[in-house]
Amino acid sequence: MTDNAASLTIIDIARLSGVSKSTVSRVLSGAENVSEEARRKVTEAVEASGFRRNELARSLRSGRTGMVGLLIPDIANPFWAEVARGAQDAATEEMASVLIFNSDWDPERERRHLMALTQSRVDGAIVNPVQNGLDELSRSQVPLVLIGSSAERFPELPSVGSDITQGVQLGLERLVQADLGMPALLVGDPHRTARERFVGAVREFGAAQGWPVEGLRLQDGHYTIEGGRDAMKRLLQGGVPRVVFAANDMMALGALHAVREAGLNCPEDVAILGFDGTPAAEVSMPGLTTIMKPSRDIGRRAFELLSRKIAGDEDVPHMSLPCSLVERGTLPTREGPRVVRGEGRTAT
Amino acid sequence: MTDNAASLTIIDIARLSGVSKSTVSRVLSGAENVSEEARRKVTEAVEASGFRRNELARSLRSGRTGMVGLLIPDIANPFWAEVARGAQDAATEEMASVLIFNSDWDPERERRHLMALTQSRVDGAIVNPVQNGLDELSRSQVPLVLIGSSAERFPELPSVGSDITQGVQLGLERLVQADLGMPALLVGDPHRTARERFVGAVREFGAAQGWPVEGLRLQDGHYTIEGGRDAMKRLLQGGVPRVVFAANDMMALGALHAVREAGLNCPEDVAILGFDGTPAAEVSMPGLTTIMKPSRDIGRRAFELLSRKIAGDEDVPHMSLPCSLVERGTLPTREGPRVVRGEGRTAT
DNA sequence: TTGAAAGCGCTAACAA
């Protein structure tokens, strides 16, 4: 191995192996029409010299970079980190790599990063669009796949999200089984479409169950532990509910604190069901029983859809991935920890 | 805006604005020696057409891609996600972008991703080296900055890590203040250099304090919640320690469970101090008091060092960043939540 | 099966 292996070019390899650079290129890209003899000589020269093909030049010529962009709110958020991991895993399998950008839910950053993406000539991008920023999006010629519920504002673009309705249903069925009755609800930011869907699903299922949904107790709060704790305290003032279904795990965890602080026990006095599947929910005591969003799978599927779109597939679908129920300790037990999965849906 | 903006080249802009492509190039790179007239015409043409310079071609010519690689064990791990976020933030400020790869602590993957990195012609890379895989590393001509304690095996490469000794000391001083005495230790994987440093620091400080360090109680366990719980149970069998110092937050959280299960109270009967600063430690009840590693800062600093190295700086230093103490509820209180920071160290 | 030659879109001498 020479030490300046990085600066070798196929011309060097051509010289070393006594063939033309075209032949070197053919061997390198695994073309068929190369003699065994030539292939061997080239391969040897490559290995002896430690030569690495310059992907940049290759990309410029071929128009493909083998890179995709991933534009998410925040990689430090466990949910998005999982999504990223899923996308990376799928990318690695196809020898692609992922360029990650954080929008911090800021349309302006989203816009800037989108520009950076197109300039880097990524082959495509996966993005979780924030409120307004993506007029740019539609304009860009980069193949795009959207993730998250906000994706619905762009029905013309393929997308993948979690099936919140199915997740809610999964949870409610579990409550029915345990004979806990209609839950009180802890919900977050009223602006999110996710909230509406959550409450809507509960109402719908509840009505079908014959629950008195007009009397559904619903407490708003911030999408944080503190917010959940406060909301739960307020809820408790109106009477102790047998079971609470929170629209996210942070609030559920906060609710758990509030229950404890009120001198009540979970799950004996108040049962709690969360929604998200953040890792933090594992460590509470008792561990939080929750509906888990298929975060990693979302990333993986998004990459797969993007891959199809890049390959020229015209009708890439919208996908809705099933949530699963992870049993820990905040609902009265059936038979201990387990995971129940639902069915996925794919629509075009 | 035309719709095929993506396929325009500077030649089109040259034609549109009636100058040569060199002039277009000059305007685009903000060169000084361009007439106002020309600059205006070019700028207008660019805006009218929606042209975006092809970074690929630029990179090929200039030898700079504006991308750096980040090779870490797992982006889904909160610690590494924070590191990644720090690196991205610093990169964004310098108009660079970050290509992230996961090694999963596997030397073989590390090797493959390192290859992918060099082939993508990143300007440099930040890597957390795993056990053996990086002979490749030294051989590669790519500017490198290492992160994590394993970096010490490569003294010739710049690195940034957290100052474990300082962190331990910070924690122990807190125990002294609260008059808790010498802690029992919960430690993980014996192979990690981090473990040795942790225990070593405790011994050293303890001796200086006049603690009976020969009698130091030390319990091994897996680096998980379960591992911590089991280790704590075993510890408890030998007598209830007044305070436990865990080498990582997961084990500390497990210990908290074990204490509760033994019918003991934390922090009244057994006080617990963790080490890491994982987000999960916020949600336990009581919240875990812990020594927080400067994860985001590590990523940011690593990028900055890399940047210097890319710029040609020959003696980029090793950096050791200070940990901080975050007070929550598992130590007897002083005056409520607060963060105490230590001093950083930079060595060359 | 091979090689020569023409670019991919841009930058950077160099000359004007």
Add this chain to the structure above:
DNA sequence: TTGTTAGCGCTTTCAA
């Protein structure tokens, strides 16, 4: 201040 020219390292016709 500008334009001309020669590549960056590779792929890809086209002929041989």
